[in-house]
Amino acid sequence: MSKTNKLSDSELYRRLLLLARPYWLHIAGFFLLSILATPIALLGPLPLKIVIDSAIGDHPLPGFLGWLLPDMIVDSKTAVLVFASIFAVLLVLLQQLQNLSSSLLRSYTGERLVLGFRALLFRHVQRLSLAFHDKQGTADSIYRINWDTNAIKYIAIDGVIPFVTSCVTFVAMLYVTMRLNRELVVVALTVSPFLFLAARAYRRGLRAQSREVKILESSALSVVQEVLTVLRVVKSFAQENREQDRFVRRSREGMRARLRMALTEGRLSLLTGLTTALGSAAVLFIGARNVQAGSLTVGELLIVISYISQLYSPLKTLSRKVTSMQSHLASAERAFALLDQQPEVVERPDARPITRARGNVEFRDVYFTYDGEHEVLHNISFNIPAGARVGIAGRTGSGKTTLMSLLARFYDPTSGQISLDRADLRNYRIADLRNQFAIVLQEPVLFSTSIAENIAYARPSASEEEIVEAAKAANVHEFIMGLPGGYDTLVGERGMRLSGGERQRIALARAFLKDAPILILDEPTSSVDMKTETTIIEAMERLMHGRTTFMIAHRLTTLKTCDLLLVIEGGRLVVARSDVSAAISDAIMVGGFERAIAEEVNV
Numbered sequence: 001m002s003k004t005n006k007l008s009d010s011e012l013y014r015r016l017l018l019l020a021r022p023y024w025l026h027i028a029g030f031f032l033l034s035i036l037a038t039p040i041a042l043l044g045p046l047p048l049k050i051v052i053d054s055a056i057g058d059h060p061l062p063g064f065l066g067w068l069l070p071d072m073i074v075d076s077k078t079a080v081l082v083f084a085s086i087f088a089v090l091l092v093l094l095q096q097l098q099n100l101s102s103s104l105l106r107s108y109t110g111e112r113l114v115l116g117f118r119a120l121l122f123r124h125v126q127r128l129s130l131a132f133h134d135k136q137g138t139a140d141s142i143y144r145i146n147w148d149t150n151a152i153k154y155i156a157i158d159g160v161i162p163f164v165t166s167c168v169t170f171v172a173m174l175y176v177t178m179r180l181n182r183e184l185v186v187v188a189l190t191v192s193p194f195l196f197l198a199a200r201a202y203r204r205g206l207r208a209q210s211r212e213v214k215i216l217e218s219s220a221l222s223v224v225q226e227v228l229t230v231l232r233v234v235k236s237f238a239q240e241n242r243e244q245d246r247f248v249r250r251s252r253e254g255m256r257a258r259l260r261m262a263l264t265e266g267r268l269s270l271l272t273g274l275t276t277a278l279g280s281a282a283v284l285f286i287g288a289r290n291v292q293a294g295s296l297t298v299g300e301l302l303i304v305i306s307y308i309s310q311l312y313s314p315l316k317t318l319s320r321k322v323t324s325m326q327s328h329l330a331s332a333e334r335a336f337a338l339l340d341q342q343p344e345v346v347e348r349p350d351a352r353p354i355t356r357a358r359g360n361v362e363f364r365d366v367y368f369t370y371d372g373e374h375e376v377l378h379n380i381s382f383n384i385p386a387g388a389r390v391g392i393a394g395r396t397g398s399g400k401t402t403l404m405s406l407l408a409r410f411y412d413p414t415s416g417q418i419s420l421d422r423a424d425l426r427n428y429r430i431a432d433l434r435n436q437f438a439i440v441l442q443e444p445v446l447f448s449t450s451i452a453e454n455i456a457y458a459r460p461s462a463s464e465e466e467i468v469e470a471a472k473a474a475n476v477h478e479f480i481m482g483l484p485g486g487y488d489t490l491v492g493e494r495g496m497r498l499s500g501g502e503r504q505r506i507a508l509a510r511a512f513l514k515d516a517p518i519l520i521l522d523e524p525t526s527s528v529d530m531k532t533e534t535t536i537i538e539a540m541e542r543l544m545h546g547r548t549t550f551m552i553a554h555r556l557t558t559l560k561t562c563d564l565l566l567v568i569e570g571g572r573l574v575v576a577r578s579d580v581s582a583a584i585s586d587a588i589m590v591g592g593f594e595r596a597i598a599e600e601v602n603v
Contacts, residue, residue: 012332013155019117020156026109027156033102034165038172040095045306047088053299055081110153117149121339129344130410131370139222144338148214151331159328163321173311180304181296184283188308191279195272195315199322202268206323209261210330216254223247261327268323276312283308345412351429357436358421359386359517359548361407366416368406376402377571380416384564386517389549391559394568400552403568404520407550408437420518438516438543442523444507446495451480452487454495454506458514466513474509475539476502501532508539519544521551 007015020027046062053059055077061069073079125141133141177185227234227243234243287304290296296304361384368377377399384390392400405411406418409425418425425433438458446454455470456462462470467487471477479502483489495503504524511519524536541561544551553559567575 007333007336009329012329012336013160015336016152016155016332017160019120019152020113022116023109023112026105026112027161030102030105030109030157031161031164033098033105034161035168036098037095037102037165038169040091040098041169042172042176042307043091044095045303047084047091048306049299049303050084050087051081052302053297055084057297057299059297059299106157110157113152113156114149117152117335118145121145121149121335124339124341127343128341130405131344132341134370137222139225140218141338142225143214143218143221144334147217148331148335151328151335154328155325155332159321159325166315166321169313170311170315173307177304177307177311180300180307181287181290183290184287184304184308185311187282187286188279188311190282191275192315194275196322198268198271198275202264202323203326206261206264206326207330209257209264210327211333213254213257213261213327214330214334216250216257220247220250220254223250265323269320272316272320276316279312280305280309345409345430347430348426352427354420354428354432354436357517360384360419360421361518361548362417362419362422363403364417364419366406366413366418368402368411368413370411372414375571377406377413380573382566382573382576384548386421386548387546388564389544389551389562391562391565392550392552392568393559393565398568399571400568401522404439404522404550404552407518408439408520409433436516437518437520438511438514439520440504440507440511440522440524444495444500444503446491446498446503446506448491448493450485450488450490451483451506454491455509455513458510462513467509470509470513471506473512473539473542474505475535476505476509479505501536504532504536505539508536508543512543517547519547519549521549521553523552 050061050065054061061080069083073083122145125145174185174189177188223243223246227247234240283305287296287301291298291301363380363382366377366380367375369375380403392403394400402411406413407425409418409430412426420428420433420436447457452464452467455467459466464487468477471480471487480487480489491497491503491506495506498506508524521540524540551559551562559565565575565577566573
């Protein structure tokens with residue numbers, strides 16, 4: 001798994017808010033609607049005070065109402081009661097409207113923020129080098145893109161704004177209650193330092209626990225992703241129960257971590273609740289003594305207690321946000337750690353464009369290692385003229401596919417140089433360079449869409465006629481027309497509704513449509529029957545015409561028509577000759593092939 005950078009809270013907030021900057025008007029609107037909740041909350045206990053002190057008791061209405069309302073209401077207890085009831089309903093209506101509008105704006109803004117963050121991360125992940133994905137795997141990146149990106153919504157919308165509004169509400173409540181009864185407010189506030197100290201004490205532990213939870217959840221997801229990808233293998237060995245046990249074991253570890261985290265949060269919540277309960281009890285005791293002494297009315301005591309309970313509410317929110325934010329900050333750390341990964345294959349600032357290459361390829365003293373320790377290719381040098389057909393042979397693991405991956409610049413050589421048309425590959429723009437290659441793999445890759453869209457993946461702007469012509473060239477048109485949906489037939493995930501030979505021919509049609517000057521065929525007939533192989537070879541003959549072609553094959557009969565044969569053994573080029581028969585004989589002499597394999601070729 002990739003290393004997670006431990007960024008400071010301020011750095012995380014800064015980077016998240018920079019990402020949220022395009023939506024600052026939406027965030028500002030949500031903030032203003034959230035602030036509106038403060039005056040509504042301040043007015044909430046007022047109807048109760050009016051009823052108790054003015055409709056039931058004989059105290060005058062609060063000053064501003066006495067000045068605002070007409071005498072006919074002020075002088076009638078029934079009218080005061082009716083007014084208090086209507087006022088209470090209007091406050092509830094206003095509160096619900098505020099809640100509805102802020103909830104809608106919150107949801108819209110939050111979803112847009114998450115979508116933007118996910119798109120940014122997904123775009124970046126696609127541009128990371130294959131070396132990163134080879135080491136990292138896919139499940140952890142999927143988890144970070146799909147789940148950790150939610151942190152921007154929780155922090156920018158559900159974290160920062162509630163934190164600020166709670167501060168505003170606290171100050172407003174503090175001001176109002178201090179005007180009502182300074183003594184009771186001081187008593188209530190004596191517990192606030194304990195709340196902040198408790199939140200601070202638990203903060204670091206919660207962040208560490210959140211990191212552990214996410215790593216374990218990602219690990220469980222990797223089991224699901226891996227098993228569903230190779231489900232045929234799992235079923236063929238009847239290992240469903242074993243894989244279920246593996247998933248449950250990983251999930252159980254995550255469950256235990258979540259329970260430990262919930263226990264920590266529960267302890268803090270219990271501590272917060274007990275602390276505020278002590279403060280409320282002290283206020284109630286002292287307030288009741290003041291009522292008994294006649295220095296405070298019952299209505300005033302009720303409104304002070306109501307305000308103090310609301311004074312504790314933002315304090316609880318502030319304490320809760322400080323702790324709950326740790327999980328979201330841990331997610332943000334993970335997302336930014338992925339975003340901070342640098343691709344190993346980078347485009348130079350002065351890289352030049354290329355429209356269509358002639359196809360001359362040269363390897364000069366090329367060395368390559370995946371991990372910096374174990375050498376995969378050693379001192380590879382050869383020169384291929386434009387339009388030549390090159391066969392590449394060697395045992396499994398000898399470095400054949402790695403050689404072609406370097407040519408397409410999926411990786412850069414550790415040392416040495418690879419040239420296309422006498423210019424270093426690193427001098428070209430990456431997208432332009434890769435447009436010069438059409439690649440047909442041993443295991444053809446199709447997407448879970450229609451046959452037409454899979455063929456057009458090589459050139460999305462292609463017309464229907466061009467798609468059909470490519471299919472005909474690949475000897476797959478008749479098969480497609482025999483399907484109920486024709487070219488609109490869905491192939492299923494990874495094309496699994498089709499046979500291997502059918503998928504391979506569709507992959508060839510895609511290569512025909514791309515019409516690239518350089519063709520890479522990596523074991524295109526190794527997993528099909530002889531009849532299908534004949535059909536595919538016939539299509540490949542047409543595809544190779546006029547193109548520089550690199551063909552990797554185990555069945556050496558496939559390479560008989562090549563102009564040059566390269567034999568790779570142990571990462572070294574042991575044979576490079578234009579006479580295929582002589583090349584095989586040389587390979588036998590240096591121990592590159594067993595004689596039984598060589599007999600496949602008519603020498």
